[in-house]
Amino acid sequence: MAKSNVLKVEDLHVSYGPIKALRGVSIEVNEGEIVVLIGANGAGKTTLVETILGITHVSAGRIHFMGEDITHKKTEHIVASGICLIPEGRGILPLMSVMENLLLGAHHFKGDPSENLKLIYSLFPVLKERTNQMAGTLSGGEQQMLSVARGLMSAPKLMMLDEPSLGLAPTIVKELFRRIIDLNRAGYTILLSEQNARQALQCAHRGYVFGTGEIVLSGNAQKLVSSSKVQQAYLGGSCE
Amino acid sequence: MEIFIAQLINAIALGSIYALLVTGFNLLVVVGGIFPFAYSHIVVLSMYMCWFAMKVTGNSLLAGILAGVFSGTIFSFITEPIFRPLAKRQAQLGSFIVAMALALILTEVMAQKLNMGIVISIPQNLQGKEALIKFGAATITAGQIATILGSIASFLGFFYLLYRTKQGRAFRAMGQSPFSARLLGIPIVRTRIYSYIIAGLMGGISAIFLAMAIGTASSSH
Numbered sequence: 001m002a003k004s005n006v007l008k009v010e011d012l013h014v015s016y017g018p019i020k021a022l023r024g025v026s027i028e029v030n031e032g033e034i035v036v037l038i039g040a041n042g043a044g045k046t047t048l049v050e051t052i053l054g055i056t057h058v059s060a061g062r063i064h065f066m067g068e069d070i071t072h073k074k075t076e077h078i079v080a081s082g083i084c085l086i087p088e089g090r091g092i093l094p095l096m097s098v099m100e101n102l103l104l105g106a107h108h109f110k111g112d113p114s115e116n117l118k119l120i121y122s123l124f125p126v127l128k129e130r131t132n133q134m135a136g137t138l139s140g141g142e143q144q145m146l147s148v149a150r151g152l153m154s155a156p157k158l159m160m161l162d163e164p165s166l167g168l169a170p171t172i173v174k175e176l177f178r179r180i181i182d183l184n185r186a187g188y189t190i191l192l193s194e195q196n197a198r199q200a201l202q203c204a205h206r207g208y209v210f211g212t213g214e215i216v217l218s219g220n221a222q223k224l225v226s227s228s229k230v231q232q233a234y235l236g237g238s239c240e
Numbered sequence: 241m242e243i244f245i246a247q248l249i250n251a252i253a254l255g256s257i258y259a260l261l262v263t264g265f266n267l268l269v270v271v272g273g274i275f276p277f278a279y280s281h282i283v284v285l286s287m288y289m290c291w292f293a294m295k296v297t298g299n300s301l302l303a304g305i306l307a308g309v310f311s312g313t314i315f316s317f318i319t320e321p322i323f324r325p326l327a328k329r330q331a332q333l334g335s336f337i338v339a340m341a342l343a344l345i346l347t348e349v350m351a352q353k354l355n356m357g358i359v360i361s362i363p364q365n366l367q368g369k370e371a372l373i374k375f376g377a378a379t380i381t382a383g384q385i386a387t388i389l390g391s392i393a394s395f396l397g398f399f400y401l402l403y404r405t406k407q408g409r410a411f412r413a414m415g416q417s418p419f420s421a422r423l424l425g426i427p428i429v430r431t432r433i434y435s436y437i438i439a440g441l442m443g444g445i446s447a448i449f450l451a452m453a454i455g456t457a458s459s460s461h
Contacts, residue, residue: 055422079425091420093413104409108425154425 003030005067006158006189007052007083012061014044014051021047023213024061029158034180034190036221038197038230039210045193046088049160052191053085054078066157080108082157088166090147094136098127101135101146105153113153120149123182141172148179152188159183160191165199177203201225246378253384256391257449263398264442270415271435273327277339278319279443281346286312286447287457288350291360299363305448312444313437320436327432350459359458362451383452394445401438411435 007029014022022044029035037045050056052063054075063071070078084105093101102120106113121128124145130138135146144164151159161180165173173196181203184190194200201207201221209217209230217229224230261283268276286308293307294300319342326335351357368383402408410431413421422428451457 053423074427075422076425076427079423085423087420087423091417091423093416093420095416096409096412100409100412103406104413104424104426107406107410150424 003032005029006031006033006065007191008062008064009048009052010062010064012048012051012063013059014047014056015059021056021213022051025213025215026061027208027215027218029189029191031189032184032187033206034184034192034204036200036204036207037191037193037210038195038200038207038224041195042212043210044213045210046162049085049162049191049193052078052160053083076108079154082154084151084154084156084159086147086151086159086161086164088163090143092135092138092143092146092150094134096135097132098135098138098146099131101150102127102153105150107154109154111155116153116155120152123152123179123186124149140168141175144168144172144176145179148183152183156188158189158191160193162193163195164192165194165196173199197230198225201230242376242378245375246380249380249384249388253387253449254453256388257446257453260391260394260442260446260449263395264439264446267411267435267439267442271411272320272323272432272439273330273418274323274335275332275339276439277336278342278346279316279439281343281350282312282315282319282440283443283447283450284457284459285315285346285350286444287362287451288354288360290366290448290451291362291457294363294366299365301365304363304366304451308448308451309441309444312442312447313440316436316440316443317433320433324429324432347459354459357459359456362455362457366448367452367455387449387452390445390449394442398438398442407431407434 005028009025009027012022012025013020025044025048027035037048039045047056051058054070054073058071062069065078065081065083068081070081093104102117103113106116109116126142127146127149130142135143138146148161148164164176168176177199180190180192192200192204201224204221206219207221207224208215209224217224217227261280265276265279268274268279289311290304290308294304297303322338322342323335326338368381368386370382371379372382372385373380402411410421410426413424413426414428414431418428
């Protein structure tokens, strides 16, 4: 049975003044998938996820989430509708406790956040131990866990992770990708933006390869892993 | 010793007012994203409103207090749209200049238009000069007690809001990182508006306590 479409981006154009950051980008994410966006630094991956969340203004094109047009909606409405972004650099609030950071993740959650907390503590037991600790005093890996956990507090229908492995030790990165797979198995739909192409593709179902501001290749993640073009595009060259 | 205690009480009462003022001011700096030069002017303007309400109601305490508190809140609230585009662009110099201009305008309005520029005298019944506690030559007045208790109640309310409520967490998140707050779905504009309202409320309360403590108000305050 075909899985339902969670996110559909059609012919998206985004500009920063005279600079065209995205040119005709189209992607789809289906329920239960891990979809990865790979490409070199500055290729437009972060712009795409931030545009989906309403942070960046759309010049042209449409974004549909769960069948609803969210192209020009405000970020707070998009977050409330079920998308969360775990940003590059984690975006935790260092002078607030772990618990407060987690509760901020549930800003739009209508139910009882304690149920979500139970799930999060089972996935990330270290956060339970650190619950009253200032978030800024956590290690890099723990901060990344907190950032992911904070996103989960809103019980999102789509999780977007932007460069989650950035600045983490290789062993932590391995652990992080394992957690991403666990989250997907638990039912979360994930859109992952990563420079760590090989590792990201190994955990994903499908992928899109970014050139500079456009998608140059897409398809099944396993096929992309073995594609010689992937390495070329990842390094910023043209695929064609 | 008596004089020392009386002076200490006086210092605590005055210090409480300044602490209230600084709290409202800082809320605008941290959450509102501006440097609110006109904040103290709004407080003095609220003292005028308190005086005016008492004048027209035959020195009604309730009318004076409500007028002071509400006018502080409303004056602060209506300045928000002036600063909104500047805060959005994080134009610190721009907001600095606009705040100074607003302060100058309010000073001129108070100096030229209110009570024909003459210093206003707060009615005695609001000042609370009657001694509640006497020990030797020293006294503690009803105004001082009301200021200290009122300030403590205001701080408790404010810190409860800041540390125990969803809105308070949103304020603190905005103060630390407006970008992270936005990613979490915190409505930036609405949260900024709330910060102006609460800062105005704190300013209005400060205006009442200042009216009690000083007993007069003018554009030069």
